[in-house]
Amino acid sequence: MARYKHYDYNQTKMIPLRFADQIQPGTFEYTLSHVVDNDLDLTPFESRYCNDYNGAPAYDPAILLKIVLFAYSRGITSSRKIAQACRENVLFMALSADSQPHHSTIADFVSRMEDVIAPLFTQVLMVCDGMGLIGREMFAIDGCKLPSNASKEWSGTRAELTRKQHKIDGAVERMLATHQAQDQQLEPEVQQKQVQQIEKLERVSAKIKKHLATEPERLGRRGKPIKSNITDPDSAKMKTAKGVIQGYNGIAAVDSKHQVIVHAQAYGAGQEQHTLSPMLFGIRRQFRALPESDPFILRKARITADSGFHSEANMKLIYRLGIDGYIADNQFRKRDPRFIDSTTYNQQQAKRRKERGSQFKRFTPADFDYDPVSQSCRCPAGKPMWLSLKGPVAGREVNRFQGYRKQCRVCPLKARCLRNPNQQEGRQVSFYPNDKQAKASYIDKMKEKIDSPMGRHLYSERLGTVEPVFGNINTNKGLKRFTLRGEDKVNAQWLMYCLVHNIEKIATQG
Numbered sequence: 006m007a008r009y010k011h012y013d014y015n016q017t018k019m020i021p022l023r024f025a026d027q028i029q030p031g032t033f034e035y036t037l038s039h040v041v042d043n044d045l046d047l048t049p050f051e052s053r054y055c056n057d058y059n060g061a062p063a064y065d066p067a068i069l070l071k072i073v074l075f076a077y078s079r080g081i082t083s084s085r086k087i088a089q090a091c092r093e094n095v096l097f098m099a100l101s102a103d104s105q106p107h108h109s110t111i112a113d114f115v116s117r118m119e120d121v122i123a124p125l126f127t128q129v130l131m132v133c134d135g136m137g138l139i140g141r142e143m144f145a146i147d148g149c150k151l152p153s154n155a156s157k158e159w160s161g162t163r164a165e166l167t168r169k170q171h172k173i174d175g176a177v178e179r180m181l182a183t184h185q186a187q188d189q190q191l192e193p194e195v196q197q198k199q200v201q202q203i204e205k206l207e208r209v210s211a212k213i214k215k216h217l218a219t220e221p222e223r224l225g226r227r228g229k230p231i232k233s234n235i236t237d238p239d240s241a242k243m244k245t246a247k248g249v250i251q252g253y254n255g256i257a258a259v260d261s262k263h264q265v266i267v268h269a270q271a272y273g274a275g276q277e278q279h280t281l282s283p284m285l286f287g288i289r290r291q292f293r294a295l296p297e298s299d300p301f302i303l304r305k306a307r308i309t310a311d312s313g314f315h316s317e318a319n320m321k322l323i324y325r326l327g328i329d330g331y332i333a334d335n336q337f338r339k340r341d342p343r344f345i346d347s348t349t350y351n352q353q354q355a356k357r358r359k360e361r362g363s364q365f366k367r368f369t370p371a372d373f374d375y376d377p378v379s380q381s382c383r384c385p386a387g388k389p390m391w392l393s394l395k396g397p398v399a400g401r402e403v404n405r406f407q408g409y410r411k412q413c414r415v416c417p418l419k420a421r422c423l424r425n426p427n428q429q430e431g432r433q434v435s436f437y438p439n440d441k442q443a444k445a446s447y448i449d450k451m452k453e454k455i456d457s458p459m460g461r462h463l464y465s466e467r468l469g470t471v472e473p474v475f476g477n478i479n480t481n482k483g484l485k486r487f488t489l490r491g492e493d494k495v496n497a498q499w500l501m502y503c504l505v506h507n508i509e510k511i512a513t514q515g
């Protein structure tokens with residue numbers, strides 16, 4: 006018969022534990038503890054407490070900050086799990102000096118970080134700069150879309166939400182009528198289930214009603230109504246590579262030397278164009294605050310960003326501020342001879358286009374002979390067109406021409422020219438003379454710059470600078486979704502993750 010080593014669950018063993026010895030130099034927790042104790046000004050936290058003479062002593066904000074940032078570095082965002090780790094994990098015990106804060110204390114501390122996180126981020130940046138971790142040569146700006154603590158099912162414009170609420174109210178009425186009619190015949194269990202379902206729908210309807218009564222209509226940049234979310238009105242529905250999500254876009258500007266994040270901000274919008282200007286001014290603010298202040302950083306360092314940040318207004322801003330910027334446009338890859346055989350674009354669409362053949366491609370304004378001097382236009386069939394509109398439309402100068410009806414009806418090219426070959430009206434085509442000049446001055450300048458061999462080389466540094474940072478935050482640090490609600494709170498959580506990333510840089514590169 007086999008013999009096994011003896012064991013006894015009832016034995017007692019004393020394990021001597023010195024918390025200071027658990028935090029070993031060279032580790033992330035050691036750097037975190039050192040930075041929080043020596044480099045951060047935690048006096049802003051004092052305004053939260055008024056227990057100078059009365060009440061119980063509060064947990065030291067240094068302790069709470071250490072355990073929250075350490076938990077984030079281990080992919081733990083739940084305050085209950087952080088509190089549990091402080092009871093069970095020796096590193097958490099050491100960082101918290103075994104003070105074991107309650108999960109509600111941790112949750113309250115995290116949810117109020119929005120007021121104090123920005124100065125803390127700058128102070129950590131000062132430490133990075135003091136150690137020479139910031140090269141100040143190139144900053145790559147990019148965004149990382151992450152789901153929020155809200156469901157996309159509860160998004161909609163005011164009109165859509167009102168329709169939804171009426172639909173739910175109608176369903177409740179129908180269910181109540183059916184329930185009353187069949188009241189005596191149904192089993193008690195089925196009856197109870199129906200009642201629960203009705204109550205649930207009534208709660209949902211009340212939630213939508215409350216949202217419509219308390220929240221103003223959310224307007225887009227052009228003043229048009231856009232979708233709002235009932236649970237988190239600041240979050241937005243946005244397209245990502247993995248489908249549509251309800252979330253926030255965490256934008257970060259990363260220095261190329263050691264991938265230190267120099268500025269970060271979360272936005273409740275899928276579009277990135279409007280975030281370039283606040284990011285640029287944010288970088289300048291951060292560098293003004295550093296001991297080795299540099300108010301002209303934007304003129305000295307290069308800025309790179311992908312096509313999400315490309316717009317006419319942004320190109321104008323880049324040139325107006327005298328920035329050495331490299332912002333790709335949507336066609337950048339297609340113009341690059343190295344990607345001529347690339348299959349990264351939508352293959353199906355390309356295949357369909359090929360199958361259809363170029364003969365079915367509709368004529369674009371470029372196919373028409375427009376003469377801006379004589380204000381005349383000839384169509385691809387060589388027929389003259391008449392000037393149907395000349396003047397501003399929605400603030401843009403436009404010259405609109407139209408084909409003669411009798412010519413278009415019998416034209417052999419009408420299949421490629423008219424939207425509908427049987428339409429009564431002749432083809433319309435618009436030209437925007439002033440727009441063309443403006444675009445040529447900024448967008449074309451940027452295209453010329455980024456398409457040059459040096460421009461391509463400098464732009465290629467963007468990918469290796471900013472993408473590993475998002476990889477670290479999303480995969481290694483486990484930020485898969487924001488757990489707080491509201492743009493300010495989500496921004497605080499995004500900055501805390503960026504803070505963890507920068508402290509890790511101090512630990513590994515400093």
Ligand code: SF4
Nearest residue numbers: 384386408413416422
């Ligand atoms: S459809 Fe009319 S506008 Fe178009 S090419 Fe023919 S004649 Fe010209």
